[in-house]
Amino acid sequence: MSPRPDPRPAAGGPPAEAAKAAPRPGERTAADRLAFWSRQAEELHWETRWSEVLDWSAAPFARWFTGGRLNVAYNCVDRHVEAGHGDQVAFHWEGEPGDTRTITYADLRREVCRTANALLSLGLRAGDRVAIQLPMIPEAVFAMLACARLGLPHSVVFGGFSPAALQSRIEDAGARLLITSDGQYRRGRAEPMKANTDEATRHAPSIEHVLVVRRTATEVPWTEGRDLWWHDLVDTQPDEHRPEAFDAEHPLFILYTSGTTGRPKGILHTSGGYLTQTAYTHRAVFDLDPDTDVYWCTADIGWITGHSYIVYGPLANRTTSVLYEGTPTTPHEGRHFEVIEKYGVSVYYTAPTLIRTFMKWGEQLPARYDLSSIGMLGSVGEPINPEAWRWYRKHIGGDRVPIVDTWWQTETGAVMIAPLPGAAPAKPGSAQAPLPGVSAKVVDDQGREVGRGESGYLVLDQPWPAMLRGIWGDEDRYRETYWARFAHRGHYFAGDGARYDEDGDIWLLGRVDDVMNVSGHRISTAEVESALVSHPSVAEAAVVGASDPTTGQAIVAFVILRAGATDGDAAEVTAALREHVAREIGPIAKPGRILVVPELPKTRSGKIMRRLLRDVAENREAGDVTTLADASVMDLITAGLTGRP
Ligand code: WTA
Numbered sequence: 298m299s300p301r302p303d304p305r306p307a308a309g310g311p312p313a314e315a316a317k318a319a320p321r322p323g324e325r326t327a328a329d330r331l332a333f334w335s336r337q338a339e340e341l342h343w344e345t346r347w348s349e350v351l352d353w354s355a356a357p358f359a360r361w362f363t364g365g366r367l368n369v370a371y372n373c374v375d376r377h378v379e380a381g382h383g384d385q386v387a388f389h390w391e392g393e394p395g396d397t398r399t400i401t402y403a404d405l406r407r408e409v410c411r412t413a414n415a416l417l418s419l420g421l422r423a424g425d426r427v428a429i430q431l432p433m434i435p436e437a438v439f440a441m442l443a444c445a446r447l448g449l450p451h452s453v454v455f456g457g458f459s460p461a462a463l464q465s466r467i468e469d470a471g472a473r474l475l476i477t478s479d480g481q482y483r484r485g486r487a488e489p490m491k492a493n494t495d496e497a498t499r500h501a502p503s504i505e506h507v508l509v510v511r512r513t514a515t516e517v518p519w520t521e522g523r524d525l526w527w528h529d530l531v532d533t534q535p536d537e538h539r540p541e542a543f544d545a546e547h548p549l550f551i552l553y554t555s556g557t558t559g560r561p562k563g564i565l566h567t568s569g570g571y572l573t574q575t576a577y578t579h580r581a582v583f584d585l586d587p588d589t590d591v592y593w594c595t596a597d598i599g600w601i602t603g604h605s606y607i608v609y610g611p612l613a614n615r616t617t618s619v620l621y622e623g624t625p626t627t628p629h630e631g632r633h634f635e636v637i638e639k640y641g642v643s644v645y646y647t648a649p650t651l652i653r654t655f656m657k658w659g660e661q662l663p664a665r666y667d668l669s670s671i672g673m674l675g676s677v678g679e680p681i682n683p684e685a686w687r688w689y690r691k692h693i694g695g696d697r698v699p700i701v702d703t704w705w706q707t708e709t710g711a712v713m714i715a716p717l718p719g720a721a722p723a724k725p726g727s728a729q730a731p732l733p734g735v736s737a738k739v740v741d742d743q744g745r746e747v748g749r750g751e752s753g754y755l756v757l758d759q760p761w762p763a764m765l766r767g768i769w770g771d772e773d774r775y776r777e778t779y780w781a782r783f784a785h786r787g788h789y790f791a792g793d794g795a796r797y798d799e800d801g802d803i804w805l806l807g808r809v810d811d812v813m814n815v816s817g818h819r820i821s822t823a824e825v826e827s828a829l830v831s832h833p834s835v836a837e838a839a840v841v842g843a844s845d846p847t848t849g850q851a852i853v854a855f856v857i858l859r860a861g862a863t864d865g866d867a868a869e870v871t872a873a874l875r876e877h878v879a880r881e882i883g884p885i886a887k888p889g890r891i892l893v894v895p896e897l898p899k900t901r902s903g904k905i906m907r908r909l910l911r912d913v914a915e916n917r918e919a920g921d922v923t924t925l926a927d928a929s930v931m932d933l934i935t936a937g938l939t940g941r942p
Contacts, residue, residue: 327759333734334361334762337577338569341613342376343367344542347569351760356787357780358767359760361570366542369549369568370446373612374409375540377402386617389591389640390435393482393623400435402615405442407536408435412443414534419506419525421474423448423543426551428472428504430454430463430494430599432481433622436510436527437598440476441550441608445568446540450548452563455599456481458883460496462561466553467501469563470769474506476527480513485627487513495520545569551769552601554707555819556778557811559827563769564601564707570762571605572613574711578732579610582701583644583673584718591670593619594646595633600818601707602677605763606646610711625651630658634666645693646675648817652685652693653847660692668693673718674700678817679849680805686725704728704805706791707819708779710763713737714803729802735761739795739803744783747797754809755795756788764789811907813842813850820852820886822907828881829854832874834862839897839905840888843914853914854888855897855934867893890914894937896930898922913938 331350338347347365377385383403390398400408421427427449431437437453444451452470454463467475477494480487491509495518498504509517510527546567553561579585585592592611596602611618619640625633633655637645655663674694676686681702690700700723704714714737716729731737736759738746747753757764768775782790794806808814811822822840829838837857842850854874862870871891879887892913898906901924909931912919919931 330734330736330759334573337734338362338365338573338762340576341367341372341569341572343569347545353760356760357776357789359570359764360546361567361760361762362545362573365545365569367545367569367572368446368540368542369572369609370409370413370442371540372572373442373445373609374402374406377615378406382615385587385615387612388435388438388618388620390620391622391636391639392434393485393627395628398435405439405612408439409442409446410536410538411531411534412436412439413446413538415508415531416443416447416449416474417538418530418534419474419508421447421449423541423547424450425474426450426452426470426472428452428454428463428467428470428475430456430458430475430477430490431510432456432478432490432512433597433620434478434510434512435620436476436478438608438620439531441598441604442612445549446538448541448543448547450550450565452551452553453599453604454553455597455883455885456490457599457885459880460493461881462883463494463497464501466561466563467497467504469553470551471503472501473503474508475504476508476510478510478512479517480515482513482623482627484624487515489515489517491515491517543568546766548766550604552604552707554601555812555821555824557821557823559821559823561824562771562774562778565766565769566710566763567766570764571710572609574761574763575605575610576613577734578712578715579606579616580614581717581732582703582712582715583646583675585614585616585644587615587617590616590643590672591619591640592616592644592646593621593637593640593642594675595621595625595648595651596646596677601705601710602646605711625654631662631665634663634668637668637671638666641670643670644673644675645671646677648678649676649681649685650678650816650848652676652681652689655692656685656688657847660688663692668695671695672698674698675703676700677703677705677712679814680807681726683725690725699723700725702726702728704793704803708765709757709761709791710765711761713757713761714805724798724802727798727802727804731803735759737803738788739797740783740786740788744786744788749797749799749801752794752796752806754782755791755793755803755805756783756786757791758786758788813840813852815842815845815850815852815885816848818885820882824882825852825854825878825886825888828878828886829856829874831881832877834858834870835874837897839907839910841907841911841914843911845889851889852886853910854891855894855910855913856891857895857897858893892938894934896927896933898925898930898934899927900924901926 345366347362349363352360388400551563594606699718703712714728739753794809825840845851
């Protein structure tokens with residue numbers, strides 16, 4: 298594909314007149330918005346058309362496209378084959394060790410049908426939950442689509458999560474089946490997976506079967522009668538399966554994400570609205586041409602970005618994608634560029650943390666490869682700093698392609714705020730404006746919209762099709778977390794700070810709650826704290842996210858050790874604590890630094906003042922300490938750390 302023209306002036310240039318004159322999507326009427334989404338839904342195949350676009354009468358529980366019936370997997374797979382595109386490549390799969398697989402839409406259809414037949418043979422029926430913990434292999438996509446085809450809500454758990462984290466997710470969802478693999482490749486090594494998932498399922502009685510993909514030929518523990526090999530069960534199934542249509546609001550998946558407490562939330566997404574918005578946003582934001590583009594989203598399917606922009610959105614749009622199993626460093630640091638060159642990737646969608654890592658490695662690396670196929674770049678996961686934006690555009694985008702900075706969340710299901718290519722002048726670091734059909738505002742404490750040049754909280758003031766339908770099994774927590782703060786106005790509270798610039802464009806400023814963003818992954822301070830205090834050496838713990846030049850934020854933990862635990866070598870204790878957190882949650886939650894302190898700064902009501910700890914973690918003079926119960930605590934903490942008397 299030839300690069301898309303970028304009509305936008307360079308950073309700092311005057312905004313295009315047309316863009317200024319266009320109405321802000323948020324200013325459209327509610328009726329316009331519903332008509333807009335109705336048109337987008339028509340791009341999908343519906344067995345039965347909806348009678349009402351939005352039923353908001355039970356707010357904040359939305360029902361979109363009520364009365365409509367569709368099959369999500371049929372929309373993502375079969376209809377493309379039926380329309381004569383069976384030979385089009387759905388996935389160029391690239392394994393970490395260099396093995397590859399080309400999967401056409403006809404192949405995908407066959408594999409999804411077989412997998413669906415296999416799940417049926419295990420007695421699974423619509424509504425049953427299936428847990429999936431797999432590396433980035435094609436079977437992960439087959440498994441998700443087979444679940445969607447049968448109306449089995451899936452719960453995909455990132456491969457880096459610990460057995461304990463997997464177990465709690467299986468239990469919360471009451472999953473009957475777990476799909477996993479013998480092992481997974483991690484930076485060139487085969488590491489066990491099944492051995493870990495066995496640890497999780499030992500205490501998860503809802504699991505009746507474990508379906509195991511052979512990936513690394515690693516020895517595995519085996520429970521006769523419960524465990525089944527994928528190649529035995531799936532590969533022998535018939536190639537045909539007739540999809541059944543489900544209600545637009547049939548649950549599609551549960552995806553767990555960190556909140557402000559120690560317990561992850563099972564974010565629930567349903568079928569019709571979710572697929573409508575993921576497909577629309579993928580098409581519009583990336584200006585996608587299914588006949589010519591080769592698209593690569595580098596996320597893991599264990600995260601929402603993988604669900605919406607590797608699986609559902611792209612496949613609904615008949616996209617040809619790259620699916621890559623490995624890490625960017627294996628076997629060498631040029632791996633991503635090599636893959637772009639090899640497949641002629643035209644749309645590349647990644648996270649700022651990786652861009653900053655590329656910057657660290659240096660521009661000579663991408664310069665060694667032919668990246669001229671790139672016509673569009675995307676960014677997601679955290680605010681992209683202008684420096685990374687410019688580097689990305691210059692060294693990956695040849696200084697000529699548009700960059701779309703996409704703001705959204707696990708809860709929103711699909712992109713909400715992003716510059717539409719060609720529609721707005723480029724502003725490095727700003728996600729700019731809500732997409733058509735979406736309405737977002739920046740408001741103050743009272744929920745009043747702030748003026749240009751002012752900051753506040755980002756809210757979504759109108760329902761959207763891909764919005765979460767709740768937290769699995771916890772209606773109250775759903776209302777409390779997202780709708781209580783601005784209940785009087787009916788706004789969804791996103792948990793992000795934001796600012797309007799002088800043109801009214803939106804700049805995201807990061808989380809305003811106790812959720813950290815480490816390499817684009819959401820981790821709650823409370824989750825890491827509860828992992829730390831579950832260790833016998835720890836009396837108390839407080840965790841903060843400190844700015845980090847590469848990962849955005851880094852996890853810094855302050856711990857008070859129990860009497861007796863201080864006898865050994867401090868370095869040994871903190872190393873053991875880091876390992877403990879990795880075991881409890883997963884390696885992504887390991888604190889970068891653990892500081893042993895004699896006290897923690899607390900208010901008179903006993904609340905830990907993380908703001909002051911952040912000052913310490915970022916090597917600043919501690920801010921206002923007047924609300925502390927004991928103001929001398931900060932001196933004690935800093936004295937201990939710097940060795941001052
Ligand atoms: C942050 C990932 C600024 C934000 C899709 C949000 C961003 C959280 C951006 C959701 C962006 C994501 N600019 N911040 N373009 N994209 N975020 O649920 O704080 O893993 O609330 O979804 O990531 O993270 P989640």
